[in-house]
Amino acid sequence: MAPGSSRGLRLLASALLMAFSLAFLLPLLWTLRSALLPEGLAYALPPVFGPLTLENFRQVLLGPLGRGFLNSLLVASWVVLLGLPLAAGLGYALARYRFGGHPLRFAVLATQMLPPIVLALPLFALLRALGLSGSLKAMVLAHLAFALPFMAWLLMGFFQGFPRELEEAALVDGATPWQAFLRVTLPLLLPVLWVLLILQVVAEARTYDLVYVLTRGGPGTATDLVSFYIYRQAFLGLDLSGASAMGYLLLLGTLALTALYYRGLTRT
CATH class of the missing domain: 1.20.5 (Single alpha-helices involved in coiled-coils or other helix-helix interfaces)
Incomplete structure (x- = not known):
C-alpha cells in the first residue's frame, strides 16, 4: 500500500x-x-x-426517586426468581435433549425481535381481565413475558458448555437425572443468576413503553419504574435539571452494578 x-x-x-x-x-x-x-x-x-x-442531586436523593429505584429492583428480582426455574428447564431441554429442534430454538430467539409495544395492548387487556392492572404484579408478569425467552436462550448456551461428565458421574453414584440436575448442575447456575439479575435491573431501568401503556406509574406512584419517573419529571414536570440529575444517578448505579459483577467474575 x-x-x-x-x-x-x-x-x-x-x-x-x-x-x-x-x-x-x-x-x-x-x-x-x-x-x-x-x-x-x-x-x-x-x-x-x-x-x-x-442542589438537583440533593433534591433527587431526598425525593421520591428512591421509590422508582426500589420498584425497578423489586420487579427485576421477581422476574429473575420466577423466570429462572422455567428458563432453566427450557434451556436444559433445548441443550440436552434437542427438544423442539431448530424450529423451537428459532421461535425462542425470534421473540427477542419483537418490540415490547407490539404486545403491550394484548398484555393490558389480559392483566385487566385478571384484575392485576395498576400493580407491581402486572409489571412483573409483563416483563417476565419478554425476559423468559432471553433467559432460556442464555441458559441453553450455558448448558451446552456444561460438561456432561459431571452429570454422568452423579448418575453412576446412584442419583436420578432429576437429582443430578438439582444437586450438580443447578448450584453452578449461581454466577449466571447474578448476570441475569444485573441485566434485568438494567432492562427495568430503561423500559418506558410497558409502564406507560400498562399503568402510567399509577395508582399514584405505586408502579413507577425509574425510567418512567424520569420521563414524568422531564416532560410533564418540565424539570430538565432534576431529570438530568436522576439520569446520572441511574447511570452511576448501573455502572456500580456492572463493576461489582466484573469484580466477582475476575475473582473466579
Whole structure:
C-alpha cells in the first residue's frame, strides 16, 4: 500500500473515532451540564454554563426517586426468581435433549425481535381481565413475558458448555437425572443468576413503553419504574435539571452494578 493511502486511512479512522466519541460523549456532557445548573437555566438560550450547583442531586436523593429505584429492583428480582426455574428447564431441554429442534430454538430467539409495544395492548387487556392492572404484579408478569425467552436462550448456551461428565458421574453414584440436575448442575447456575439479575435491573431501568401503556406509574406512584419517573419529571414536570440529575444517578448505579459483577467474575 502506498504511503499516501496509508496516511489517508489513518486520518479517516481518526476522524471516525473522533466523530463517534463526540456522538457518545456530547450528550453525556450536556446532560451533566443540565444536572449541575439551577432549575430553569437548563433551558436558557444562548446556553449558559454557570453557576453550578449540586442542589438537583440533593433534591433527587431526598425525593421520591428512591421509590422508582426500589420498584425497578423489586420487579427485576421477581422476574429473575420466577423466570429462572422455567428458563432453566427450557434451556436444559433445548441443550440436552434437542427438544423442539431448530424450529423451537428459532421461535425462542425470534421473540427477542419483537418490540415490547407490539404486545403491550394484548398484555393490558389480559392483566385487566385478571384484575392485576395498576400493580407491581402486572409489571412483573409483563416483563417476565419478554425476559423468559432471553433467559432460556442464555441458559441453553450455558448448558451446552456444561460438561456432561459431571452429570454422568452423579448418575453412576446412584442419583436420578432429576437429582443430578438439582444437586450438580443447578448450584453452578449461581454466577449466571447474578448476570441475569444485573441485566434485568438494567432492562427495568430503561423500559418506558410497558409502564406507560400498562399503568402510567399509577395508582399514584405505586408502579413507577425509574425510567418512567424520569420521563414524568422531564416532560410533564418540565424539570430538565432534576431529570438530568436522576439520569446520572441511574447511570452511576448501573455502572456500580456492572463493576461489582466484573469484580466477582475476575475473582473466579
